[in-house]
Amino acid sequence: MPGERLDVLEVLRRTERYFAEAGIESARLDAEVLLAHVLGVERIRLYTGHDRPLSAAELSRYRALVRRRAAREPVAYLTGVKEFHSLSLKVTPDVLVPRPETEHLVDLAVELSRGLEEPRLLDIGTGSGCIAVAWAVEVKEGRFTATDVSAAALEVARENAERHGVADRGEFLEGDLHHPVRSRAPFDLVVSNPPYVAPGEVTDPECRREPEAAVFAGEDPARFYERLFRGALEVTAPGGHVLVELPGGREEEIASLLPGGWVLERIVRDYHRLPRVLAARRRPDPAPPSAGQAEPGARS
Ligand SMILES: C[S@@+](CC[C@H](N)C(=O)[O-])C[C@H]1O[C@@H](n2cnc3c(N)ncnc32)[C@H](O)[C@@H]1O
Structure with missing residues (x-):
């Protein structure tokens, strides 16, 4: 009044x-x-x-x-910030609002980086950069590459990296999945929180305010995981890992999409006890044939 x-x-x-x-x-x-x-x-x-x-x-x-x-505009779009993994991140309507569930993925990536010398991480679909930036803040000697199809999202990710003093250890590339980084392989870790909502699936009204490419994966989210796993195989070092966030409750289906080069290693549950992160390890390359030993199928 x-x-x-x-x-x-x-x-x-x-x-x-x-x-x-x-x-x-x-x-x-x-x-x-x-x-x-x-x-x-x-x-x-x-x-x-x-x-x-x-x-x-x-x-x-x-x-x-x-x-x-x-x-029903998300609070983070109104304030322009969101707390993630104890960091204050810049958030705009160009990026998904980072979720607390995704912190489990960061924790596992940090754990798997221990003992590695200058580990290299690829974050596919980086959005606000939350995963790559939080990882780089913890893994001081680590370097990262962050990709996204959205140039506007990459700009936000870069600002977040600068805000937290890790931009000099990162690079930001626009493009589909692993395609922009082929020449930079191999990575020790490939991580992703893919868009995993199917069209027509019920979401809360706030989700409808988030970028469509960040929430929806086209007709079938499983196809996105399938492409991601295949692509990650091309750019991960033997013995390296792929870590993906899961739509709660579909871990068996997603795990069944791992091609032969990966071995399922771990499923991590979230605060609600829902399966939330899948980790797989890349099989070591087969040992090269020793001198004098013919390769299978080689003519004598
Ligand atoms: C679910 S959001 C995750 C964002 C951020 N990593 C997080 O955890 O908050 C998915 C991100 O993947 C990006 N994306 C969608 N399709 C992609 C593709 N084919 N290749 C690379 N990134 C893609 C979207 O633009 C969006 O930023």
């Missing part, structure tokens, strides 16, 4: 109710995150300063964001 004096607590109360009526599950949290963003403070400050009155300008900026959130 014009001229009305509203303090932090009252604004939060009203917004929480409004969001809940709009069907937003995280109504209170979202109200707080957006208000903290508008006031330029940490969330905890909303409670220590709960009776602080909001100025007309603050209220007007907050209301504009609240309306957009009620229309």
Whole structure:
């Protein structure tokens, strides 16, 4: 109401109710995150300063964001940032909002890099760069290549790498799957969180605000995994790994798509106990024939 004096607590109360009526599950949290963003403070400050009155300008900026959130724009697109693996990442509508489930993939990639000298990682479909950047922050001597079909996403990924001081150990290439990196092979690790929603599959309204290429994999998401596994085989060092995020509950189907050159090594479950990450190891190349030993099929 014009001229009305509203303090932090009252604004939060009203917004929480409004969001809940709009069907937003995280109504209170979202109200707080957006208000903290508008006031330029940490969330905890909303409670220590709960009776602080909001100025007309603050209220007007907050209301504009609240309306957009009620229309189901993801919070991260409104604030421009998302916390991932303890890093604050830049996020725009050009990239998928990084999900906490994907942190399991980063953890496993870090674990598998231990003991390797200057490990090399390829992140296919890097989006915000969350996986590659979080990995490079942990693996100090590691180098990475990040690819995506979206030039706009690669720009965001590069900014995130710069923000966290790892850009000098990374490169960003536009193109389909492993195709832009053939000349840079072999990699020790190939990682990907592929678009895995099938057309017509029910998603929450926020997903519909995310880039189509980041969410939907065309007619059949299984085909994407199949191409990914085949391509990864071409660019992974013998004994190296491929790690992919899984649509929860389809681990057997996806594992069955691994071509012969891969050996399934591990399935990691997420915080909800759903199978979430698949890791496979590339079989070592067959030993070259020793001197004097004829290759099978060779003419004598
Ligand atoms: C599910 S998002 C994952 C983004 C990010 N890695 C994450 O975990 O938040 C999939 C990403 O793959 C990209 N992508 C889709 N098709 C691709 C393809 N054929 N080759 C390379 N990247 C692709 C999309 O643009 C999108 O950024």
